[in-house]
Amino acid sequence: MVAKKTYDVLIIGGGPAGYVAAIRCAQLGFNTGCVERWVSDKKKPALGGTCLNVGCIPSKALLDSSHHFEFLQKECGAHGIEAEATIDVAKMMARKDKIVSGLTQGIAGLFKKNKVDWLQGSACFKDPKTVVVTNTSGQEDEVGASHFIIASGSVPIELGSAKIDSGHIVDSSGALSLKEIPKRACVIGAGVIGLELGSVWRRLGTDVTVLEASPNFLPTTDLSISKEALKIFKRQGLDIKLGAKVLSAGSHEKHVEVKYQIAESEKIENFDKVIVAVGRRANTSDLGLDKVAISTDERGFIKVDDLCRTSVENIYAIGDCVRGPMLAHKASEEGVSVAEHLAGQKSHIDFNNVPWVIYTWPEIAWVGKNEQQLTQESRAFKSGVFPFLASGRAHAMGDNQGFVKVIADANTDSILGVHIIGANASELIAEAVLAMEFGASAEDLARTIHGHPTLSESLHEAALAVDSRAIHF
Numbered sequence: 001m002v003a004k005k006t007y008d009v010l011i012i013g014g015g016p017a018g019y020v021a022a023i024r025c026a027q028l029g030f031n032t033g034c035v036e037r038w039v040s041d042k043k044k045p046a047l048g049g050t051c052l053n054v055g056c057i058p059s060k061a062l063l064d065s066s067h068h069f070e071f072l073q074k075e076c077g078a079h080g081i082e083a084e085a086t087i088d089v090a091k092m093m094a095r096k097d098k099i100v101s102g103l104t105q106g107i108a109g110l111f112k113k114n115k116v117d118w119l120q121g122s123a124c125f126k127d128p129k130t131v132v133v134t135n136t137s138g139q140e141d142e143v144g145a146s147h148f149i150i151a152s153g154s155v156p157i158e159l160g161s162a163k164i165d166s167g168h169i170v171d172s173s174g175a176l177s178l179k180e181i182p183k184r185a186c187v188i189g190a191g192v193i194g195l196e197l198g199s200v201w202r203r204l205g206t207d208v209t210v211l212e213a214s215p216n217f218l219p220t221t222d223l224s225i226s227k228e229a230l231k232i233f234k235r236q237g238l239d240i241k242l243g244a245k246v247l248s249a250g251s252h253e254k255h256v257e258v259k260y261q262i263a264e265s266e267k268i269e270n271f272d273k274v275i276v277a278v279g280r281r282a283n284t285s286d287l288g289l290d291k292v293a294i295s296t297d298e299r300g301f302i303k304v305d306d307l308c309r310t311s312v313e314n315i316y317a318i319g320d321c322v323r324g325p326m327l328a329h330k331a332s333e334e335g336v337s338v339a340e341h342l343a344g345q346k347s348h349i350d351f352n353n354v355p356w357v358i359y360t361w362p363e364i365a366w367v368g369k370n371e372q373q374l375t376q377e378s379r380a381f382k383s384g385v386f387p388f389l390a391s392g393r394a395h396a397m398g399d400n401q402g403f404v405k406v407i408a409d410a411n412t413d414s415i416l417g418v419h420i421i422g423a424n425a426s427e428l429i430a431e432a433v434l435a436m437e438f439g440a441s442a443e444d445l446a447r448t449i450h451g452h453p454t455l456s457e458s459l460h461e462a463a464l465a466v467d468s469r470a471i472h473f
Protein backbone atom coordinates (compact mmCIF):
# COMPACT_ATOMS: atom_id res chain seq x y z
CA MET A 1 0.00 0.00 0.00
CA VAL A 2 1.60 3.29 -1.12
CA ALA A 3 0.31 6.75 -0.21
CA LYS A 4 -1.49 7.68 -3.42
CA LYS A 5 -2.75 11.14 -2.74
CA THR A 6 -1.64 13.92 -0.47
CA TYR A 7 -3.67 16.93 0.56
CA ASP A 8 -3.04 20.15 2.42
CA VAL A 9 -6.16 19.39 4.44
CA LEU A 10 -8.06 16.10 4.67
CA ILE A 11 -11.39 16.12 6.46
CA ILE A 12 -12.94 12.97 7.92
CA GLY A 13 -16.72 13.22 7.68
CA GLY A 14 -18.94 15.15 5.27
CA GLY A 15 -21.69 16.34 7.64
CA PRO A 16 -22.36 20.04 8.35
CA ALA A 17 -19.05 20.26 10.23
CA GLY A 18 -16.94 18.48 7.63
CA TYR A 19 -18.46 19.64 4.35
CA VAL A 20 -18.49 23.29 5.43
CA ALA A 21 -14.87 23.01 6.64
CA ALA A 22 -13.95 21.45 3.28
CA ILE A 23 -15.57 24.20 1.22
CA ARG A 24 -14.01 26.97 3.34
CA CYS A 25 -10.56 25.29 3.18
CA ALA A 26 -10.84 25.09 -0.61
CA GLN A 27 -11.97 28.74 -0.81
CA LEU A 28 -8.84 29.67 1.13
CA GLY A 29 -6.63 27.93 -1.41
CA PHE A 30 -5.94 24.61 0.32
CA ASN A 31 -5.81 21.42 -1.72
CA THR A 32 -8.68 19.71 0.12
CA GLY A 33 -10.16 16.23 0.37
CA CYS A 34 -13.12 14.95 2.39
CA VAL A 35 -13.62 11.29 3.28
CA GLU A 36 -17.28 10.34 3.71
CA ARG A 37 -18.68 6.84 3.93
CA TRP A 38 -22.44 7.47 4.16
CA VAL A 39 -24.53 5.26 1.90
CA SER A 40 -28.24 6.06 1.65
CA ASP A 41 -31.16 3.60 1.96
CA LYS A 42 -31.13 3.53 -1.83
CA LYS A 43 -27.48 2.36 -1.69
CA LYS A 44 -26.17 5.69 -2.99
CA PRO A 45 -23.12 7.36 -1.42
CA ALA A 46 -24.19 10.68 0.08
CA LEU A 47 -22.67 13.75 1.64
CA GLY A 48 -24.40 15.81 4.34
CA GLY A 49 -24.03 13.48 7.35
CA THR A 50 -26.70 13.05 9.98
CA CYS A 51 -28.11 16.54 9.41
CA LEU A 52 -29.11 16.12 5.78
CA ASN A 53 -29.74 12.38 5.66
CA VAL A 54 -31.45 11.47 8.93
CA GLY A 55 -31.53 14.63 11.04
CA CYS A 56 -32.38 18.30 10.66
CA ILE A 57 -33.71 18.23 7.12
CA PRO A 58 -35.90 15.09 6.99
CA SER A 59 -37.31 15.84 10.45
CA LYS A 60 -38.25 19.37 9.39
CA ALA A 61 -39.81 18.06 6.17
CA LEU A 62 -42.07 15.77 8.21
CA LEU A 63 -42.74 18.47 10.79
CA ASP A 64 -43.92 20.79 8.01
CA SER A 65 -46.07 18.12 6.33
CA SER A 66 -47.71 17.11 9.61
CA HIS A 67 -48.19 20.77 10.58
CA HIS A 68 -50.14 21.40 7.35
CA PHE A 69 -52.22 18.27 8.00
CA GLU A 70 -53.08 19.37 11.52
CA PHE A 71 -53.93 22.86 10.29
CA LEU A 72 -56.36 21.45 7.73
CA GLN A 73 -57.87 19.08 10.26
CA LYS A 74 -58.23 21.35 13.26
CA GLU A 75 -57.53 24.99 12.55
CA CYS A 76 -58.55 26.02 9.06
CA GLY A 77 -62.25 26.12 10.00
CA ALA A 78 -61.58 29.22 12.08
CA HIS A 79 -60.39 30.98 8.88
CA GLY A 80 -63.63 30.02 7.16
CA ILE A 81 -61.89 27.33 5.15
CA GLU A 82 -63.67 24.02 4.91
CA ALA A 83 -61.40 21.11 4.08
CA GLU A 84 -61.35 17.39 4.51
CA ALA A 85 -57.81 16.23 5.02
CA THR A 86 -56.40 12.77 4.41
CA ILE A 87 -52.76 11.79 4.58
CA ASP A 88 -50.81 9.60 2.17
CA VAL A 89 -47.80 8.53 4.25
CA ALA A 90 -45.91 7.07 1.28
CA LYS A 91 -46.23 10.39 -0.60
CA MET A 92 -45.18 12.39 2.46
CA MET A 93 -42.10 10.15 2.85
CA ALA A 94 -41.31 10.37 -0.88
CA ARG A 95 -41.41 14.18 -0.64
CA LYS A 96 -39.03 14.06 2.34
CA ASP A 97 -36.68 11.67 0.49
CA LYS A 98 -36.67 13.92 -2.58
CA ILE A 99 -35.73 16.94 -0.48
CA VAL A 100 -32.92 14.97 1.16
CA SER A 101 -31.50 13.62 -2.09
CA GLY A 102 -31.73 17.04 -3.77
CA LEU A 103 -29.83 18.71 -0.94
CA THR A 104 -27.18 16.00 -0.57
CA GLN A 105 -26.55 16.11 -4.31
CA GLY A 106 -26.30 19.87 -3.96
CA ILE A 107 -23.34 19.41 -1.61
CA ALA A 108 -21.66 17.09 -4.11
CA GLY A 109 -22.15 19.93 -6.62
CA LEU A 110 -20.59 22.44 -4.22
CA PHE A 111 -17.60 20.12 -3.78
CA LYS A 112 -17.14 20.02 -7.56
CA LYS A 113 -17.49 23.78 -7.84
CA ASN A 114 -14.90 24.35 -5.10
CA LYS A 115 -12.61 21.52 -6.28
CA VAL A 116 -12.92 19.49 -3.09
CA ASP A 117 -12.19 15.78 -3.65
CA TRP A 118 -14.81 13.47 -2.16
CA LEU A 119 -13.13 10.21 -1.15
CA GLN A 120 -15.94 7.67 -0.73
CA GLY A 121 -15.08 5.32 2.09
CA SER A 122 -14.16 5.03 5.72
CA ALA A 123 -11.02 6.69 7.11
CA CYS A 124 -8.84 5.30 9.88
CA PHE A 125 -5.57 6.87 11.08
CA LYS A 126 -2.33 5.02 10.38
CA ASP A 127 -0.11 7.79 11.77
CA PRO A 128 -0.46 11.58 12.26
CA LYS A 129 0.18 12.24 8.56
CA THR A 130 -1.70 9.30 7.00
CA VAL A 131 -5.13 7.68 6.98
CA VAL A 132 -6.23 4.46 5.35
CA VAL A 133 -9.45 4.89 3.37
CA THR A 134 -11.46 1.71 2.86
CA ASN A 135 -14.15 1.87 0.18
CA THR A 136 -17.38 -0.17 0.05
CA SER A 137 -15.67 -2.94 -1.94
CA GLY A 138 -13.06 -3.26 0.80
CA GLN A 139 -10.26 -1.67 -1.21
CA GLU A 140 -7.77 0.20 0.97
CA ASP A 141 -5.87 3.35 -0.05
CA GLU A 142 -3.43 5.37 1.97
CA VAL A 143 -4.02 9.10 1.86
CA GLY A 144 -1.66 11.67 3.30
CA ALA A 145 -2.27 15.23 4.49
CA SER A 146 -0.45 18.05 6.24
CA HIS A 147 -3.54 18.72 8.36
CA PHE A 148 -6.53 16.60 9.32
CA ILE A 149 -9.90 17.78 10.56
CA ILE A 150 -11.95 15.07 12.28
CA ALA A 151 -15.68 15.67 11.78
CA SER A 152 -17.03 12.19 12.41
CA GLY A 153 -20.22 13.31 14.14
CA SER A 154 -22.43 11.36 16.49
CA VAL A 155 -24.71 8.33 16.64
CA PRO A 156 -27.79 7.56 18.77
CA ILE A 157 -27.22 6.27 22.29
CA GLU A 158 -28.60 2.76 22.64
CA LEU A 159 -30.70 1.65 25.55
CA GLY A 160 -30.07 -1.82 27.00
CA SER A 161 -33.70 -2.07 28.06
CA ALA A 162 -35.09 -1.18 24.60
CA LYS A 163 -32.83 -2.53 21.86
CA ILE A 164 -33.42 -1.23 18.32
CA ASP A 165 -34.82 -4.07 16.21
CA SER A 166 -35.57 -2.13 13.00
CA GLY A 167 -39.15 -3.27 13.29
CA HIS A 168 -41.21 -2.17 16.26
CA ILE A 169 -38.40 -0.53 18.22
CA VAL A 170 -36.69 2.21 16.23
CA ASP A 171 -34.25 5.07 16.72
CA SER A 172 -34.69 8.57 15.24
CA SER A 173 -33.73 7.37 11.73
CA GLY A 174 -36.36 4.63 11.89
CA ALA A 175 -38.95 7.10 13.19
CA LEU A 176 -38.32 9.30 10.12
CA SER A 177 -39.20 6.45 7.78
CA LEU A 178 -42.24 4.69 9.26
CA LYS A 179 -44.41 3.23 6.53
CA GLU A 180 -47.72 3.74 8.29
CA ILE A 181 -49.17 5.77 11.12
CA PRO A 182 -48.90 3.79 14.36
CA LYS A 183 -52.04 3.71 16.51
CA ARG A 184 -50.02 3.95 19.72
CA ALA A 185 -46.38 4.96 19.98
CA CYS A 186 -44.06 5.25 22.94
CA VAL A 187 -41.23 7.77 22.72
CA ILE A 188 -38.44 7.14 25.22
CA GLY A 189 -36.81 10.50 26.04
CA ALA A 190 -38.54 13.90 26.11
CA GLY A 191 -35.54 15.71 24.60
CA VAL A 192 -35.38 17.59 21.33
CA ILE A 193 -35.76 14.53 19.09
CA GLY A 194 -38.47 12.93 21.24
CA LEU A 195 -40.58 16.10 21.18
CA GLU A 196 -40.09 16.84 17.46
CA LEU A 197 -40.74 13.30 16.22
CA GLY A 198 -43.42 12.69 18.86
CA SER A 199 -45.16 15.81 17.50
CA VAL A 200 -44.95 14.57 13.89
CA TRP A 201 -46.73 11.29 14.66
CA ARG A 202 -49.20 12.83 17.12
CA ARG A 203 -50.31 15.33 14.46
CA LEU A 204 -50.88 12.48 12.04
CA GLY A 205 -53.15 10.72 14.53
CA THR A 206 -50.92 8.51 16.70
CA ASP A 207 -51.66 8.30 20.39
CA VAL A 208 -48.18 9.25 21.71
CA THR A 209 -46.85 8.53 25.20
CA VAL A 210 -43.47 10.06 26.09
CA LEU A 211 -41.49 8.41 28.88
CA GLU A 212 -38.85 10.74 30.32
CA ALA A 213 -36.47 9.46 33.00
CA SER A 214 -35.77 12.89 34.49
CA PRO A 215 -38.31 14.50 36.83
CA ASN A 216 -37.63 17.81 35.04
CA PHE A 217 -38.95 18.74 31.61
CA LEU A 218 -36.48 20.36 29.17
CA PRO A 219 -34.10 21.31 31.99
CA THR A 220 -31.77 23.35 29.76
CA THR A 221 -34.50 25.83 28.81
CA ASP A 222 -35.58 28.77 30.93
CA LEU A 223 -37.94 27.43 33.59
CA SER A 224 -40.80 29.69 32.46
CA ILE A 225 -40.47 28.31 28.92
CA SER A 226 -40.34 24.65 29.96
CA LYS A 227 -43.41 25.11 32.18
CA GLU A 228 -45.36 26.73 29.34
CA ALA A 229 -44.17 24.11 26.83
CA LEU A 230 -45.18 21.19 29.04
CA LYS A 231 -48.64 22.70 29.50
CA ILE A 232 -49.10 23.26 25.75
CA PHE A 233 -47.72 19.87 24.62
CA LYS A 234 -49.93 18.03 27.12
CA ARG A 235 -52.94 20.02 25.92
CA GLN A 236 -52.09 19.03 22.34
CA GLY A 237 -52.30 15.39 23.41
CA LEU A 238 -48.70 14.31 24.03
CA ASP A 239 -48.94 12.13 27.13
CA ILE A 240 -45.64 13.16 28.75
CA LYS A 241 -44.71 11.14 31.82
CA LEU A 242 -41.78 12.54 33.81
CA GLY A 243 -39.66 10.43 36.16
CA ALA A 244 -40.49 7.30 34.14
CA LYS A 245 -37.81 4.60 34.10
CA VAL A 246 -38.09 2.08 31.28
CA LEU A 247 -37.39 -1.41 32.62
CA SER A 248 -37.87 -3.40 29.43
CA ALA A 249 -39.36 -3.24 25.94
CA GLY A 250 -40.08 -6.56 24.31
CA SER A 251 -41.11 -6.89 20.66
CA HIS A 252 -43.97 -9.25 19.85
CA GLU A 253 -45.39 -9.99 16.41
CA LYS A 254 -47.69 -6.98 16.32
CA HIS A 255 -46.75 -4.86 19.32
CA VAL A 256 -44.10 -3.96 21.86
CA GLU A 257 -44.69 -4.51 25.55
CA VAL A 258 -43.10 -1.71 27.56
CA LYS A 259 -42.55 -2.11 31.26
CA TYR A 260 -41.69 1.06 33.16
CA GLN A 261 -41.51 2.38 36.67
CA ILE A 262 -43.08 5.66 37.71
CA ALA A 263 -43.60 7.01 41.23
CA GLU A 264 -42.61 3.66 42.77
CA SER A 265 -45.18 1.70 40.80
CA GLU A 266 -44.59 -0.57 37.82
CA LYS A 267 -46.69 -0.23 34.66
CA ILE A 268 -47.01 -2.36 31.54
CA GLU A 269 -48.36 -0.92 28.29
CA ASN A 270 -48.51 -2.13 24.69
CA PHE A 271 -47.51 0.05 21.74
CA ASP A 272 -47.27 -0.44 17.96
CA LYS A 273 -43.94 1.40 17.87
CA VAL A 274 -41.29 2.48 20.34
CA ILE A 275 -39.03 5.38 19.37
CA VAL A 276 -35.81 5.54 21.37
CA ALA A 277 -34.47 9.12 21.62
CA VAL A 278 -32.27 9.25 24.72
CA GLY A 279 -29.41 11.33 23.34
CA ARG A 280 -26.45 10.88 21.02
CA ARG A 281 -22.79 10.01 21.60
CA ALA A 282 -19.64 10.96 19.73
CA ASN A 283 -18.80 8.68 16.81
CA THR A 284 -15.09 8.23 17.43
CA SER A 285 -14.49 4.55 18.17
CA ASP A 286 -13.26 3.43 14.73
CA LEU A 287 -11.02 6.35 13.71
CA GLY A 288 -7.79 4.71 14.89
CA LEU A 289 -7.26 7.50 17.43
CA ASP A 290 -4.92 5.22 19.39
CA LYS A 291 -2.52 5.32 16.40
CA VAL A 292 -2.16 9.08 16.83
CA ALA A 293 -2.39 9.18 20.62
CA ILE A 294 -5.54 11.32 20.67
CA SER A 295 -7.64 10.67 23.73
CA THR A 296 -11.38 10.94 24.22
CA ASP A 297 -13.40 11.60 27.35
CA GLU A 298 -15.69 9.02 28.95
CA ARG A 299 -18.47 9.79 26.39
CA GLY A 300 -16.15 9.43 23.41
CA PHE A 301 -15.75 13.17 22.74
CA ILE A 302 -12.35 14.15 21.36
CA LYS A 303 -10.68 16.65 23.67
CA VAL A 304 -10.10 20.01 21.97
CA ASP A 305 -9.34 23.59 22.98
CA ASP A 306 -11.31 26.71 21.96
CA LEU A 307 -9.74 26.59 18.49
CA CYS A 308 -10.69 22.91 18.05
CA ARG A 309 -7.04 21.79 18.31
CA THR A 310 -6.50 18.25 19.58
CA SER A 311 -3.38 17.19 21.48
CA VAL A 312 -1.71 16.44 18.10
CA GLU A 313 -0.45 19.59 16.37
CA ASN A 314 -1.79 18.94 12.84
CA ILE A 315 -5.09 17.30 13.82
CA TYR A 316 -8.25 19.27 14.61
CA ALA A 317 -11.73 18.02 15.57
CA ILE A 318 -15.10 19.76 15.12
CA GLY A 319 -18.86 19.28 15.37
CA ASP A 320 -20.75 16.61 17.28
CA CYS A 321 -17.60 14.61 18.05
CA VAL A 322 -16.30 17.38 20.36
CA ARG A 323 -17.63 19.28 23.39
CA GLY A 324 -20.51 21.72 23.16
CA PRO A 325 -24.05 21.47 21.83
CA MET A 326 -24.81 18.90 19.14
CA LEU A 327 -26.18 21.41 16.64
CA ALA A 328 -25.55 21.65 12.91
CA HIS A 329 -24.88 25.40 12.92
CA LYS A 330 -22.35 25.08 15.78
CA ALA A 331 -20.65 22.27 13.83
CA SER A 332 -20.46 24.33 10.63
CA GLU A 333 -19.15 27.40 12.42
CA GLU A 334 -16.35 25.33 13.93
CA GLY A 335 -15.54 24.11 10.41
CA VAL A 336 -15.18 27.68 9.16
CA SER A 337 -13.19 28.66 12.23
CA VAL A 338 -10.62 25.85 11.80
CA ALA A 339 -10.22 26.54 8.06
CA GLU A 340 -9.58 30.23 8.76
CA HIS A 341 -7.21 29.40 11.62
CA LEU A 342 -5.22 27.15 9.25
CA ALA A 343 -5.03 30.05 6.81
CA GLY A 344 -3.51 32.21 9.52
CA GLN A 345 -6.65 34.25 10.09
CA LYS A 346 -8.08 35.16 13.48
CA SER A 347 -11.03 32.94 14.26
CA HIS A 348 -13.32 33.00 17.22
CA ILE A 349 -16.64 31.46 18.21
CA ASP A 350 -18.69 32.82 21.08
CA PHE A 351 -20.41 29.66 22.33
CA ASN A 352 -22.72 31.79 24.47
CA ASN A 353 -24.28 33.11 21.26
CA VAL A 354 -25.20 29.76 19.71
CA PRO A 355 -28.98 29.72 19.17
CA TRP A 356 -31.05 26.68 20.13
CA VAL A 357 -34.31 25.82 18.42
CA ILE A 358 -36.86 23.09 19.08
CA TYR A 359 -39.15 22.77 16.05
CA THR A 360 -42.33 21.79 17.84
CA TRP A 361 -45.39 23.99 17.45
CA PRO A 362 -45.23 26.42 19.02
CA GLU A 363 -41.50 26.54 18.39
CA ILE A 364 -39.03 27.10 21.20
CA ALA A 365 -35.85 29.10 20.68
CA TRP A 366 -33.27 30.71 22.89
CA VAL A 367 -29.83 32.24 23.02
CA GLY A 368 -27.60 33.08 25.95
CA LYS A 369 -28.33 32.32 29.56
CA ASN A 370 -31.57 31.46 31.32
CA GLU A 371 -32.75 32.70 34.72
CA GLN A 372 -31.71 29.50 36.54
CA GLN A 373 -28.13 29.81 35.26
CA LEU A 374 -27.89 33.50 36.16
CA THR A 375 -29.30 32.87 39.63
CA GLN A 376 -26.76 30.11 40.14
CA GLU A 377 -24.00 32.52 39.07
CA SER A 378 -25.41 35.11 41.54
CA ARG A 379 -25.61 37.59 38.67
CA ALA A 380 -28.00 40.50 39.09
CA PHE A 381 -30.45 40.60 36.18
CA LYS A 382 -33.79 42.06 35.16
CA SER A 383 -36.21 40.56 32.67
CA GLY A 384 -39.08 41.65 30.46
CA VAL A 385 -41.81 39.38 29.13
CA PHE A 386 -44.27 40.00 26.33
CA PRO A 387 -47.02 37.47 25.50
CA PHE A 388 -48.04 36.78 21.89
CA LEU A 389 -51.59 37.11 23.20
CA ALA A 390 -50.97 40.88 23.01
CA SER A 391 -49.55 40.78 19.46
CA GLY A 392 -51.79 41.90 16.61
CA ARG A 393 -49.93 39.77 14.07
CA ALA A 394 -50.17 36.66 16.25
CA HIS A 395 -53.95 37.15 16.41
CA ALA A 396 -54.17 37.69 12.65
CA MET A 397 -52.27 34.43 12.15
CA GLY A 398 -54.40 32.60 14.69
CA ASP A 399 -51.27 31.61 16.63
CA ASN A 400 -51.11 33.58 19.85
CA GLN A 401 -49.60 31.02 22.25
CA GLY A 402 -46.39 31.67 24.14
CA PHE A 403 -44.22 34.68 24.92
CA VAL A 404 -40.85 36.36 24.53
CA LYS A 405 -38.55 36.93 27.48
CA VAL A 406 -35.53 39.25 27.35
CA ILE A 407 -33.05 39.04 30.21
CA ALA A 408 -30.56 41.87 30.74
CA ASP A 409 -27.80 42.66 33.21
CA ALA A 410 -29.27 44.66 36.10
CA ASN A 411 -26.38 47.12 36.07
CA THR A 412 -25.21 47.43 32.46
CA ASP A 413 -28.48 46.53 30.68
CA SER A 414 -26.55 44.29 28.24
CA ILE A 415 -28.65 41.40 26.96
CA LEU A 416 -27.79 38.13 28.69
CA GLY A 417 -30.40 35.89 27.14
CA VAL A 418 -33.54 35.80 25.01
CA HIS A 419 -36.09 32.99 25.31
CA ILE A 420 -39.05 32.51 23.02
CA ILE A 421 -41.91 30.06 22.81
CA GLY A 422 -44.27 30.82 19.98
CA ALA A 423 -44.96 30.72 16.26
CA ASN A 424 -41.81 31.19 14.16
CA ALA A 425 -39.54 31.40 17.21
CA SER A 426 -36.86 29.76 15.03
CA GLU A 427 -36.73 32.87 12.84
CA LEU A 428 -37.35 35.46 15.58
CA ILE A 429 -34.33 34.33 17.59
CA ALA A 430 -31.94 35.45 14.82
CA GLU A 431 -32.45 39.11 15.76
CA ALA A 432 -31.61 38.33 19.38
CA VAL A 433 -28.47 36.42 18.35
CA LEU A 434 -27.32 39.36 16.25
CA ALA A 435 -28.04 41.79 19.08
CA MET A 436 -25.99 39.70 21.50
CA GLU A 437 -23.17 39.24 18.98
CA PHE A 438 -22.94 43.04 18.78
CA GLY A 439 -23.08 43.36 22.58
CA ALA A 440 -26.44 45.16 22.46
CA SER A 441 -28.36 46.32 25.52
CA ALA A 442 -32.07 45.82 26.05
CA GLU A 443 -32.36 49.57 25.45
CA ASP A 444 -30.75 49.10 21.99
CA LEU A 445 -33.45 46.57 21.07
CA ALA A 446 -36.10 48.81 22.61
CA ARG A 447 -34.95 51.73 20.43
CA THR A 448 -34.92 49.67 17.23
CA ILE A 449 -37.92 50.20 14.97
CA HIS A 450 -39.78 46.99 14.14
CA GLY A 451 -42.23 46.58 11.28
CA HIS A 452 -45.92 46.45 12.09
CA PRO A 453 -47.69 44.11 12.30
CA THR A 454 -44.99 41.48 12.84
CA LEU A 455 -44.22 38.87 15.45
CA SER A 456 -40.86 40.60 15.92
CA GLU A 457 -42.70 43.47 17.61
CA SER A 458 -43.06 41.09 20.55
CA LEU A 459 -39.28 40.98 20.92
CA HIS A 460 -39.28 44.78 20.81
CA GLU A 461 -42.00 44.91 23.48
CA ALA A 462 -40.18 42.37 25.69
CA ALA A 463 -37.08 44.58 25.48
CA LEU A 464 -39.24 47.59 26.50
CA ALA A 465 -40.67 45.47 29.32
CA VAL A 466 -37.15 45.04 30.77
CA ASP A 467 -37.51 48.72 31.72
CA SER A 468 -41.20 48.25 32.64
CA ARG A 469 -42.37 50.30 29.66
CA ALA A 470 -44.01 47.85 27.26
CA ILE A 471 -46.76 49.65 25.38
CA HIS A 472 -49.20 46.89 24.52
CA PHE A 473 -49.14 44.84 27.73
Ligand code: FAD
Pocket residue numbers: 012013014015016017018035036037038048049050051052054055056057059121122123124151152153154172173193283286287318319320321326327328329330331359
Ligand atom coordinates in the same frame (compact mmCIF):
# COMPACT_ATOMS: atom_id res chain seq x y z
P1 FAD B 1 -22.66 14.34 11.34
O1 FAD B 1 -23.71 15.11 10.68
O2 FAD B 1 -23.04 13.18 12.18
O3 FAD B 1 -21.66 13.88 10.18
C1 FAD B 1 -20.57 13.07 10.44
C2 FAD B 1 -20.25 12.33 9.16
O4 FAD B 1 -19.00 11.68 9.32
C3 FAD B 1 -21.26 11.23 8.82
O5 FAD B 1 -21.76 11.45 7.53
C4 FAD B 1 -20.46 9.94 8.89
O6 FAD B 1 -20.83 9.00 7.89
C5 FAD B 1 -19.05 10.44 8.63
N1 FAD B 1 -18.01 9.61 9.23
C6 FAD B 1 -17.87 9.24 10.53
N2 FAD B 1 -16.75 8.51 10.69
C7 FAD B 1 -16.18 8.42 9.48
C8 FAD B 1 -15.01 7.77 9.01
N3 FAD B 1 -14.20 7.10 9.84
N4 FAD B 1 -14.73 7.83 7.69
C9 FAD B 1 -15.54 8.50 6.83
N5 FAD B 1 -16.66 9.14 7.21
C10 FAD B 1 -16.97 9.09 8.53
N6 FAD B 1 -29.27 20.10 14.63
C11 FAD B 1 -29.69 21.35 14.38
O7 FAD B 1 -28.89 22.30 14.51
N7 FAD B 1 -30.98 21.61 13.99
C12 FAD B 1 -31.89 20.63 13.86
O8 FAD B 1 -33.03 20.89 13.50
C13 FAD B 1 -31.47 19.29 14.11
N8 FAD B 1 -32.35 18.28 13.97
C14 FAD B 1 -31.92 16.99 14.18
C15 FAD B 1 -32.85 15.96 14.05
C16 FAD B 1 -32.46 14.65 14.26
C17 FAD B 1 -33.47 13.54 14.10
C18 FAD B 1 -31.11 14.37 14.59
C19 FAD B 1 -30.65 12.95 14.78
C20 FAD B 1 -30.18 15.39 14.74
C21 FAD B 1 -30.59 16.71 14.54
N9 FAD B 1 -29.71 17.79 14.70
C22 FAD B 1 -30.13 19.06 14.50
C23 FAD B 1 -28.30 17.57 15.09
C24 FAD B 1 -27.40 17.66 13.84
O9 FAD B 1 -27.81 16.70 12.92
C25 FAD B 1 -25.96 17.44 14.23
O10 FAD B 1 -25.58 18.36 15.24
C26 FAD B 1 -25.04 17.62 13.04
O11 FAD B 1 -25.36 16.72 12.01
C27 FAD B 1 -23.58 17.43 13.45
O12 FAD B 1 -22.77 17.58 12.33
P2 FAD B 1 -21.38 16.80 12.20
O13 FAD B 1 -20.86 17.13 10.86
O14 FAD B 1 -20.56 17.07 13.40
O15 FAD B 1 -21.76 15.25 12.28
Ligand code: NAD
Pocket residue numbers: 159188189190191192193194196211212213214244245246277278279280325326327356357358359
Ligand atom coordinates in the same frame (compact mmCIF):
# COMPACT_ATOMS: atom_id res chain seq x y z
P1 NAD C 1 -31.52 15.05 24.28
O1 NAD C 1 -30.31 15.05 25.12
O2 NAD C 1 -32.07 16.31 23.79
O3 NAD C 1 -32.71 14.33 25.05
C1 NAD C 1 -32.63 13.03 25.54
C2 NAD C 1 -33.66 12.89 26.64
O4 NAD C 1 -33.73 11.53 26.99
C3 NAD C 1 -33.29 13.66 27.91
O5 NAD C 1 -34.40 14.40 28.33
C4 NAD C 1 -32.93 12.57 28.89
O6 NAD C 1 -33.23 12.89 30.23
C5 NAD C 1 -33.80 11.42 28.40
N1 NAD C 1 -33.32 10.10 28.76
C6 NAD C 1 -32.05 9.65 28.81
N2 NAD C 1 -32.03 8.34 29.16
C7 NAD C 1 -33.33 7.97 29.32
C8 NAD C 1 -33.96 6.74 29.67
N3 NAD C 1 -33.26 5.65 29.92
N4 NAD C 1 -35.31 6.72 29.73
C9 NAD C 1 -36.04 7.83 29.48
N5 NAD C 1 -35.48 9.02 29.16
C10 NAD C 1 -34.16 9.08 29.07
O7 NAD C 1 -31.18 14.04 23.08
P2 NAD C 1 -31.98 13.71 21.75
O8 NAD C 1 -33.36 14.24 21.81
O9 NAD C 1 -31.75 12.27 21.50
O10 NAD C 1 -31.18 14.55 20.70
C11 NAD C 1 -29.76 14.35 20.53
C12 NAD C 1 -29.10 15.63 20.10
O11 NAD C 1 -29.48 15.95 18.78
C13 NAD C 1 -29.51 16.79 20.97
O12 NAD C 1 -28.49 17.01 21.93
C14 NAD C 1 -29.64 17.94 20.07
O13 NAD C 1 -28.54 18.80 20.24
C15 NAD C 1 -29.60 17.35 18.66
N6 NAD C 1 -30.86 17.69 18.00
C16 NAD C 1 -31.14 19.00 17.79
C17 NAD C 1 -32.34 19.37 17.21
C18 NAD C 1 -32.64 20.81 17.00
O14 NAD C 1 -31.72 21.61 17.04
N7 NAD C 1 -33.89 21.19 16.77
C19 NAD C 1 -33.27 18.40 16.85
C20 NAD C 1 -32.96 17.08 17.10
C21 NAD C 1 -31.75 16.74 17.66
